[in-house]
Amino acid sequence: MPLILNGLPALHWAVSGAAIAAVTLLLLFIGNRRLGISSGFDDVCSLVLSSSYFRRGRTLEGRRWRLPFLAGLFLGGLLSAQLGGGWAPTWSAGMLDAALGLSPAAKLVWMFVGGLFVGFGTRLANGCTSGHGIFGLSNFEWPSLVATLCFMGSGLVTTQVLYRLVLR
Amino acid sequence: MPIFYIVAGTVFGFVLSRSGAADYDFIQGMFLFSNLQLYGIIGTAVVLTAPGLWWITRHGRSATGARIAFERKVLNRGTVIGGMLFGIGWSIAGMCPGPMLVNLGEGKLYALGALAGAFTGAALFGALYPRLQRPLGLPPLS
Numbered sequence: 268m269p270l271i272l273n274g275l276p277a278l279h280w281a282v283s284g285a286a287i288a289a290v291t292l293l294l295l296f297i298g299n300r301r302l303g304i305s306s307g308f309d310d311v312c313s314l315v316l317s318s319s320y321f322r323r324g325r326t327l328e329g330r331r332w333r334l335p336f337l338a339g340l341f342l343g344g345l346l347s348a349q350l351g352g353g354w355a356p357t358w359s360a361g362m363l364d365a366a367l368g369l370s371p372a373a374k375l376v377w378m379f380v381g382g383l384f385v386g387f388g389t390r391l392a393n394g395c396t397s398g399h400g401i402f403g404l405s406n407f408e409w410p411s412l413v414a415t416l417c418f419m420g421s422g423l424v425t426t427q428v429l430y431r432l433v434l435r
Numbered sequence: 436m437p438i439f440y441i442v443a444g445t446v447f448g449f450v451l452s453r454s455g456a457a458d459y460d461f462i463q464g465m466f467l468f469s470n471l472q473l474y475g476i477i478g479t480a481v482v483l484t485a486p487g488l489w490w491i492t493r494h495g496r497s498a499t500g501a502r503i504a505f506e507r508k509v510l511n512r513g514t515v516i517g518g519m520l521f522g523i524g525w526s527i528a529g530m531c532p533g534p535m536l537v538n539l540g541e542g543k544l545y546a547l548g549a550l551a552g553a554f555t556g557a558a559l560f561g562a563l564y565p566r567l568q569r570p571l572g573l574p575p576l577s
Contacts, residue, residue: 268455268460268461268464268470268472270453270455270458270461271458271459271460271543272452272458272541272543275453277453277454277455277458277461277472278450278453278454278455280454280472280473280475280476280479281475281479283450283453283454283455283456283475283476283479283480284475284476284477284478284479284480284482284483285479285480285483286446286447286450287447287450287476287479287480287484288479288480288481288483288484288487289483290443290446290447290450291480291484291487292484292487292488292491293443294440294443295488295491295497295503295505296491296497296498297439297497297498297499298436298439298440298443298497299497299499299501299503299504299505300505301505301506304531304532304533305532307532308532308553308554308556308557309557309561311554311557312554312557312558312561316558316561318561318562318564319564319565319576320560320561320562320564320576321561323576323577324577325506325577331437332436332437332440333440335437335438335440335441335444336440336441336443336444336447337444337536338441338444339440339441339442339443339444339445339446339447339448340444340445340447340448340451340533340536340537340540341448341536341537341539341540342441342444342445342448342540343444343445343446343447343448343449343450343451343452343537343540344448344449344451344452344457344536344537344538344539344540344541345540345541345542346445346448346449346540347448347449347452347453347537347540347541348452348540348541348542351453354541354542355542356542356544357542357543357544358543358544358545359543360459360529360543360545361458361459361460361463362459362460362463363459363529371544371545374545374548375545375547375548376548377527377528377545377548378527378528378530378545378546378547378548378549378552379548379549379551379552379555380524380527380552381524381525381526381527381528381529381530381549381552382524382528382530382535382548382549382550382551382552382553382554382555382556383524383552383553383555383556383559384520384521384523384524384525384527384528384552384556385521385524385525385528385530385531385532385535385549385552385553385556386524386552386553386554386555386556386557386558386559386560387517387520387556387557387559387560388517388518388519388520388521388522388523388524388556389517389521389532389553389557390517390556390557390560390561391513391516391517391520391560391567391571392513392514392515392516392517392518392520392521393508393509393513393514393517394508395521395531395532395533396477396525396531396532396533397531397532397533398508399508399518400477400481401477401480401481401484402484402488403508404481404485405480405481405484405485405488406485406488406492406507407485408507408508409510410508410509410510410514411508413510413514413515413518414508414514414515414517414518415518416518417514417515417517417518417519417521417522418518418519418521418522418525419522420519420522421518421519421520421521421522421523421526422466422522422523422525422526423466423522423526424522425466425522425523425526425527426462426463426466426467426526427466427467429526429527430463430467431467
């Protein structure tokens with residue numbers, strides 16, 4: 268199955284997983300940092316919001332490394348497109364287009380709703396696929412196993428309902 | 436030091452982009468069991484990170500000689516409820532947090548909607564924290 272991005276072939280899963288492990292371990296060994304991306308939502312909010320939740324030490328201290336890391340994620344996507352057939356703005360969303368054919372404005376609303384759940388949910392669960400799924404599971408932390416089972420389970424149910432019942 | 440994190444993020448983002456982890460169809464395929472790529476990626480990452488993590492924490496020192504220290508996750512009602520809400524969002528948007536930025540970098544403009552939603556959701560959670568803290572057993576702010 269090709270990627271939506273320029274129809275490129277996907278990297279082998281073992282290579283991808285190994286690269287993710289390497290970055291995770293380097294962040295810890297060189298930077299003494301625990302991989303975690305969704306805390307970055309707090310970091311960005313803390314630039315403009317001043318409630319006590321966003322004034323916490325862990326946010327003000329953590330954003331010093333996380334904000335550059337987040338900028339890197341953006342650059343990684345840009346580089347990947349540029350080196351893989353060229354960068355071009357696109358609205359194409361594969362299966363979603365085939366099932367619904369949303370206009371750009373409607374797609375933004377759809378994604379906003381999804382993002383709202385991701386933003387609120389990851390902050391409430393105190394982690395996402397990276398902090399719970401990769402680091403937490405690798406470190407045998409029980410809360411991370413619980414969180415991972417919860418988000419994999421609810422994602423599975425949501426997609427199954429969407430694509431096998433609602434959008435078919 | 437920021438340059439190290441920018442480079443690490445760039446490598447991480449490039450891999451997410453090319454592996455399918457930042458691809459709407461691969462995420463739906465994972466939840467439909469029609470494409471097992473993401474299970475292979477996460478499984479490999481955990482299997483390889485675990486022994487490395489064990490060694491680094493046992494060694495106890497970072498490359499610069501600092502004592503290795505990081506926060507461990509705590510379990511509360513938010514872990515379950517938040518995890519389930521996040522999964523719903525991951526399915527709807529086809530993106531977890533990292534891939535939102537990767538998709539935007541790739542030029543997928545709809546990622547702007549997902550990011551706007553995520554920041555709004557986080558802001559909302561921050562505003563509600565004092566009210567959610569006791570009923571959900573969330574830790575005091577630190």
